[in-house]
Amino acid sequence: MSTHEPGGVGAGAEHGEEFRGTEQDVAEATPEKDLPGGGVEEPVVVDVADVHPELADPEVVAEKVASDREVHAAVGEPLLRMEDVTVQFGGLTAVDGVTFDIRRGEILGLIGPNGAGKTTCFNAMTGVYRPTSGSVVFDGEPVGRKKRFQITQMGIARTFQNIRLFNEMTALENVVVGTDARHRTSVPGAVFRTPRHRREEREGIDRAMALLEFVGVGGRATDKARNLSYGDQRRLEIARALATEPKLLCLDEPAAGFNPAEKEALMDLIRQIRDDGYTVLLIEHDMKLVRGVTDRIVVLEFGKVIAQGTPDAVTSDPAVIAAYLGVPDDATA
Numbered sequence: 001m002s003t004h005e006p007g008g009v010g011a012g013a014e015h016g017e018e019f020r021g022t023e024q025d026v027a028e029a030t031p032e033k034d035l036p037g038g039g040v041e042e043p044v045v046v047d048v049a050d051v052h053p054e055l056a057d058p059e060v061v062a063e064k065v066a067s068d069r070e071v072h073a074a075v076g077e078p079l080l081r082m083e084d085v086t087v088q089f090g091g092l093t094a095v096d097g098v099t100f101d102i103r104r105g106e107i108l109g110l111i112g113p114n115g116a117g118k119t120t121c122f123n124a125m126t127g128v129y130r131p132t133s134g135s136v137v138f139d140g141e142p143v144g145r146k147k148r149f150q151i152t153q154m155g156i157a158r159t160f161q162n163i164r165l166f167n168e169m170t171a172l173e174n175v176v177v178g179t180d181a182r183h184r185t186s187v188p189g190a191v192f193r194t195p196r197h198r199r200e201e202r203e204g205i206d207r208a209m210a211l212l213e214f215v216g217v218g219g220r221a222t223d224k225a226r227n228l229s230y231g232d233q234r235r236l237e238i239a240r241a242l243a244t245e246p247k248l249l250c251l252d253e254p255a256a257g258f259n260p261a262e263k264e265a266l267m268d269l270i271r272q273i274r275d276d277g278y279t280v281l282l283i284e285h286d287m288k289l290v291r292g293v294t295d296r297i298v299v300l301e302f303g304k305v306i307a308q309g310t311p312d313a314v315t316s317d318p319a320v321i322a323a324y325l326g327v328p329d330d331a332t333a
C-alpha cells in the first residue's frame with residue numbers, strides 16, 4: 001500500500017490534478033475526495049430484483065455491461081503505446097523516456113516502488129499532464145493535445161489512487177454521470193427533453209444499474225456515495241469508469257486498504273472485466289494480486305522501465321528484486 005505523498009509546487013492529493021469543470025469533463029469529475037468514515041447512516045439495502053427484475057439474471061447484466069464499442073486494434077495488438085515519454089516537474093524527471101505497449105485484451109500490471117512514476121504515466125495517458133517529450137498513441141490516434149473529456153471519449157477511463165466520488169450523490173447517480181460522457185444529445189435537446197434525450201437518459205440509468213450490479217454494489221444504488229463502505233466506494237469508482245464505455249480501463253491501486261478476501265474478489269472482478277472485452281492497466285503494490293491477475297508486467301524505477309514481461313519472468317528478474325521486492329520500504333520511499 002502506498003504511503004508516498006509527493007511535495008512540489010501544485011502537488012495535491014493526486015499531484016495537483018485539476019478539475020477544470022467543463023460539462024463534458026464530468027465523467028472525470030472529482031470534486032470531493034473525503035475518505036469515508038464517521039457519521040455513517042443506517043444503510044438502505046435495495047433488492048435490485050424488485051426495481052429492475054431483469055437484472056436478477058446475470059446474463060442480462062453481462063449483456064448490458066459488455067463493451068460493444070468499435071476497437072481498431074485486434075486482440076493482442078497494441079491498443080496504447082507510450083513512446084519515449086518523459087514528464088518533468090521543474091527539475092524533477094518523474095517519467096524518463098518510458099516506452100511500452102498495452103495490448104488489446106490483456107491485463108497489464110504497472111509496478112514499481114513509491115514515487116517510481118506510475119501515477120504520472122496514468123496522468124500522461126489521460127491528459128492530466130502533457131508529456132515534456134515523447135508521445136502517447138491510443139487506438140491509432142495520438143493523444144497529443146487532446147483534452148481530458150476528448151480522451152474519455154476516445155475510450156480511456158481511470159480510477160484514482162485516492163477515491164474521488166460525488167459524495168453527496170447516490171451510487172446510481174455517480175455512475176449515471178459516467179454514462180453521460182457517451183450521450184449524443186445536443187444541449188438544446190437536453191433542455192427541451194427531446195425523445196432522444198429521454199431515451200438516452202433511460203438507457204443511462206439502465207446501464208448504470210447493471211454496472212452497479214456487476215461490480216457488486218447494486219444493493220446500495222440509492223445510498224449516498226459517502227455512506228458506502230470503503231471497499232464499496234472503490235468498486236463504485238470502477239463502475240463509474242466503466243460507464244464511459246472505455247476500451248481501456250486504468251486502475252490506480254484499486255486494492256489499497258483491502259483485506260485478503262476483498263482482494264480476491266477484486267481479482268475476480270478485474271478478470272471478469274477483461275473477459276467482457278475491456279483492456280486493463282493495473283497499478284498495484286500487492287505482488288500476489290499482480291502476479292495472480294496480470295498477463296504481463298512493466299516495472300518502473302526512478303521513472304524508467306527496468307523490466308517488462310510475463311509475471312514469472314519479471315518477478316524473478318534480479319534487477320526487479322533489487323529495486324522493488326528485495327529492498328525494504330524505507331529504503332525506497
Ligand SMILES: Nc1ncnc2c1ncn2[C@@H]1O[C@H](COP(=O)(O)OP(=O)(O)OP(=O)(O)O)[C@@H](O)[C@H]1O
Pocket residue numbers: 002003004005006007008009010011012015016089092093094112113114115116117118119120121161
Ligand atoms: N504535480 C507534481 N509536482 C511535482 N512533483 C510531482 C508531481 N506529480 C508527481 N511528482 C513526483 O514525480 C515522482 C513520481 O510520482 P508518481 O506519483 O507518479 O509515483 P507513483 O509511482 O505513482 O508512486 P506511489 O506508488 O507512491 O503512488 C515523485 O517523485 C513525485 O513526487
Ligand SMILES: [Mg+2]
Pocket residue numbers: 002118119120161
Ligand atoms: Mg501512484
